[in-house]
Amino acid sequence: xxxxxxxxxxxxxxxxxxxxxxxxxxxxxxxxxxxxxxxxxxxxxxxxxxxxxxxxxxxxxxxxxxxxxxxxxxxxxxxxxxxxxxxxxxxxxxxxxxxxxxxxxxxxxxxxxxxxxxxxxxxxxxxxxxxxxxxxxxxxxxxxxxxxxxxxxxxxxxxxxxxxxxxxxxxxxxxxxxxxxxxxxxxxxxxxxxxxxxxxxxx
Amino acid sequence: xxxxxxxxxxxxxxxxxxxxxxxxxxxxxxxxxxxxxxxxxxxxxxxxxxxxxxxxxxxxxxxxxxxxxxxxxxxxxxxxxxxxxxxxxxxxxxxxxxxxxxxxxxxxxxxxxxxxxxxxxxxxxxxxxxxxxxxxxxxxxxxxxxxxxxxxxxxxxxxxxxxxxxxxxxxxxxxxxxxxxxxxxxxxxxxxxxxxxxxxxxxxxxxxxxxxxxxxxxxxxxxxxxxxxxxxxxxxxxxxxxxxxxxxxxxxxxxxxxxxxxxxxxxxxxxxxxxxxxxxxxxxxxxxxxxxxxxxxxxxxxxxxxxxxxxxxxxxxxxxxxxxxxxxxxxxxxxxxxxxxxxxxxxxxxxxxxxxxxxxxxxxxxxxxxxxxxxxxxxxxxxxxx
Numbered sequence: 001x002x003x004x005x006x007x008x009x010x011x012x013x014x015x016x017x018x019x020x021x022x023x024x025x026x027x028x029x030x031x032x033x034x035x036x037x038x039x040x041x042x043x044x045x046x047x048x049x050x051x052x053x054x055x056x057x058x059x060x061x062x063x064x065x066x067x068x069x070x071x072x073x074x075x076x077x078x079x080x081x082x083x084x085x086x087x088x089x090x091x092x093x094x095x096x097x098x099x100x101x102x103x104x105x106x107x108x109x110x111x112x113x114x115x116x117x118x119x120x121x122x123x124x125x126x127x128x129x130x131x132x133x134x135x136x137x138x139x140x141x142x143x144x145x146x147x148x149x150x151x152x153x154x155x156x157x158x159x160x161x162x163x164x165x166x167x168x169x170x171x172x173x174x175x176x177x178x179x180x181x182x183x184x185x186x187x188x189x190x191x192x193x194x195x196x197x198x199x200x201x202x203x
Numbered sequence: 204x205x206x207x208x209x210x211x212x213x214x215x216x217x218x219x220x221x222x223x224x225x226x227x228x229x230x231x232x233x234x235x236x237x238x239x240x241x242x243x244x245x246x247x248x249x250x251x252x253x254x255x256x257x258x259x260x261x262x263x264x265x266x267x268x269x270x271x272x273x274x275x276x277x278x279x280x281x282x283x284x285x286x287x288x289x290x291x292x293x294x295x296x297x298x299x300x301x302x303x304x305x306x307x308x309x310x311x312x313x314x315x316x317x318x319x320x321x322x323x324x325x326x327x328x329x330x331x332x333x334x335x336x337x338x339x340x341x342x343x344x345x346x347x348x349x350x351x352x353x354x355x356x357x358x359x360x361x362x363x364x365x366x367x368x369x370x371x372x373x374x375x376x377x378x379x380x381x382x383x384x385x386x387x388x389x390x391x392x393x394x395x396x397x398x399x400x401x402x403x404x405x406x407x408x409x410x411x412x413x414x415x416x417x418x419x420x421x422x423x424x425x426x427x428x429x430x431x432x433x434x435x436x437x438x439x440x441x442x443x444x445x446x447x448x449x450x451x452x453x454x455x456x457x458x459x460x461x462x463x464x465x466x467x468x469x470x471x472x473x474x475x476x477x478x479x480x481x482x483x484x485x486x487x488x489x490x491x492x493x494x495x496x497x498x499x500x501x502x503x504x505x506x507x508x509x510x511x512x513x514x515x516x517x518x519x520x521x522x523x524x525x526x527x528x529x530x531x532x533x534x535x536x537x538x539x540x541x542x543x544x545x546x547x548x549x550x551x552x553x554x555x556x557x558x559x560x561x562x563x564x565x566x567x568x569x570x571x572x573x574x575x576x577x578x579x580x581x582x583x584x585x586x587x588x589x
């Protein structure tokens with residue numbers, strides 16, 4: 001145990017994801033050494049992000065305004081919504097520059113072990129968007145881009161069951177072999193998925 | 204394949220030790236409780252399949268945070284360095300030639316061993332769990348790319364059980380909606396795992412039968428898969444034609460069984476049907492007896508159990524040798540002292556025919572029958588060449 005304020009800082013840091021007690025201690029003592037101005041900059045950045053950034057009212061992406069840049073952008077294709085688990089997934093998809101539609105962030109995936117059910121995700125809000133409102137007048141396709149792991153797959157299946165009866169087109173990102181990979185070394189779960197998701201080529 | 208050198212660090216009772224092995228026979232001698240079996244276990248762990256003797260957390264030396272294994276192994280013409288870091292609760296990491304391995308399955312692609320110890324009788328007499336583990340490990344040894352099947356299955360089962368457990372406390376409708384999703388995931392993962400088990404069991408059978416006949420000098424051993432959700436006909440058909448197993452048929456069988464038992468599962472709060480409850484049934488027929496095939500769990504004598512366990516393990520050895528095109532490493536832990544003279548002679552022959560073999564014994568005399576080889580002496584966690 002260290003003097004009150006130091007221990008408090010270590011405890012707070014140790015609550016961050018991916019930070020264990022040892023790294024928390026290292027960061028805390030690093031912060032003790034830096035100039036006060038630098039520490040103030042960090043603390044202000046944390047406060048600012050909490051004050052100014054919130055979730056987009058439509059898609060639940062992080063945004064510094066009421067509605068995020070994608071939902072505001074009039075040039076984007078409003079007939080497609082790509083559903084992801086977390087905001088960083090949007091960044092990954094945007095990097096491809098292949099996708100021009102809108103997004104919807106679920107803020108997680110179904111995982112009974114962690115006590116996360118559909119009611120804890122932004123699913124009701126997604127269904128609301130699909131029924132047509134001012135910002136999404138004519139959605140015709142939903143791309144489910146949840147993670148290709150067990151929880152992400154379960155979430156995708158759940159969404160498909162909810163949305164399909166409405167007649168909307170529901171698609172899932174293809175999962176399969178990494179580009180530049182070697183077929184021989186692919187594990188069988190991946191290879192099985194790739195076979196299932198095979199497509200016709202040529203005439 | 205063979206292991207040339209093994210360095211153990213904070214592994215079981217070893218603080219740091221280094222062993223050099225011969226390509227042929229290696230004898231590890233020493234009094235009881237010095238660390239002979241731990242050395243064998245270290246070799247077994249190089250295949251990334253975990254300990255044959257218990258949870259991985261027990262592999263780390265008391266007071267240490269992680270255990271390290273560094274090995275130089277040879278597979279065909281390739282010489283490979285493998286590093287393993289075993290971190291209880293945080294999984295095991297592996298390096299192959301100093302580069303991070305994508306998964307533990309890539310270790311099983313390099314090195315595979317067959318472990319036979321005094322506990323192996325429980326393979327016959329013990330709980331179904333041991334026999335499922337035997338089959339599931341063999342699935343990965345034969346086809347390392349199937350490493351993901353078991354993980355996927357276990358994770359799905361855990362998720363579904365968590366959901367069933369929470370069901371009484373949650374609002375009914377949404378739980379049932381997501382339950383259907385987990386049912387589908389469970390059927391799919393369960394069918395994939397079961398198909399893999401059935402096909403490896405079918406491949407194993409002739410090798411075990413041959414070994415059993417060799418050891419017992421007659422009689423017959425028969426292996427079959429016992430499942431509460433697969434019909435006997437479908438099991439027989441699958442074992443007879445393992446290449447024709449249709450996973451979608453297995454998945455729909457599992458789906459129907461789950462449907463029937465749903466009320467009970469919700470009541471009990473856990474999954475009650477599926478591969479997690481299956482078993483391998485071992486049946487024996489003695490020579491000259493009219494009794495036909497009898498369940499070895501219930502009717503086999505001590506001697507027959509020992510013979511069956513040996514036949515299973517050496518059958519595994521033969522199957523791997525054929526499939527991998529190279530003999531796996533044979534690890535025999537204090538086995539000779541348990542055997543009668545005729546089985547001892549027979550096992551010695553088997554050891555001599557194997558490639559690399561590592562044997563332990565508290566009485567050096569007991570393994571002399573296997574021939575002479577490289578001797579390593581173990582004294583309280585220290586190794587020295589004998």
